[in-house]
Amino acid sequence: MPFVLAMRSGILLWAVALAIGCGGSDNARMHAAWTGDGCTYRGDKVARTGRFTIGIEDRTGSGAHFVLKQLAEGFTPERIQPALDRRGPGAIAFFVKDEPGDPVFSSDVVGDGKGVLLADAPAGTYVLLCRGSDVTTGGLQVAAWLEVTA
Numbered sequence: 496m497p498f499v500l501a502m503r504s505g506i507l508l509w510a511v512a513l514a515i516g517c518g519g520s521d522n523a524r525m526h527a528a529w530t531g532d533g534c535t536y537r538g539d540k541v542a543r544t545g546r547f548t549i550g551i552e553d554r555t556g557s558g559a560h561f562v563l564k565q566l567a568e569g570f571t572p573e574r575i576q577p578a579l580d581r582r583g584p585g586a587i588a589f590f591v592k593d594e595p596g597d598p599v600f601s602s603d604v605v606g607d608g609k610g611v612l613l614a615d616a617p618a619g620t621y622v623l624l625c626r627g628s629d630v631t632t633g634g635l636q637v638a639a640w641l642e643v644t645a
Contacts, residue, residue, distance in 0.1 A: 526550040527612075527623055527638045529559035529604075534625040534638030541642045542616070549612045549623065553604040558628030561612050563600035563641075565591040566620045572640035575622055579635050591619070603628065616643045 525538040527549055538549075553559040566572065570589045578589065602612040605628075612623075620642055624635040 528552040531555040536639035
């Protein structure tokens, strides 16, 4: 009986470790941080359609906001930061128009915290943006662009 119980426990632990370590195209392989000087990103820049997570972090102690937006057809990530820096209304044209009921992929981190941004994204080119929670620290910054493929 102890052998059977040990085997069941071992299988359960193995299954939990597999689920944590080998989920879709996400988890520890995608990470963004707000540093006060801007956004940083490390990790995969290609994800499969469907659910994935991006680890997020604030390194300033003031909090940060992260958002993942799909680019509109014909726009490239390189053109976005200058438009965001101008803070003009034209920057919204870069992104796919949101329809009522569309999911919003965004998340906030409070203080020197860490969290996750959850996404369930269809195929396309996406831009990961972040900014400090204190709007006086500036506007949105491009952390990375991601290709979501089928």
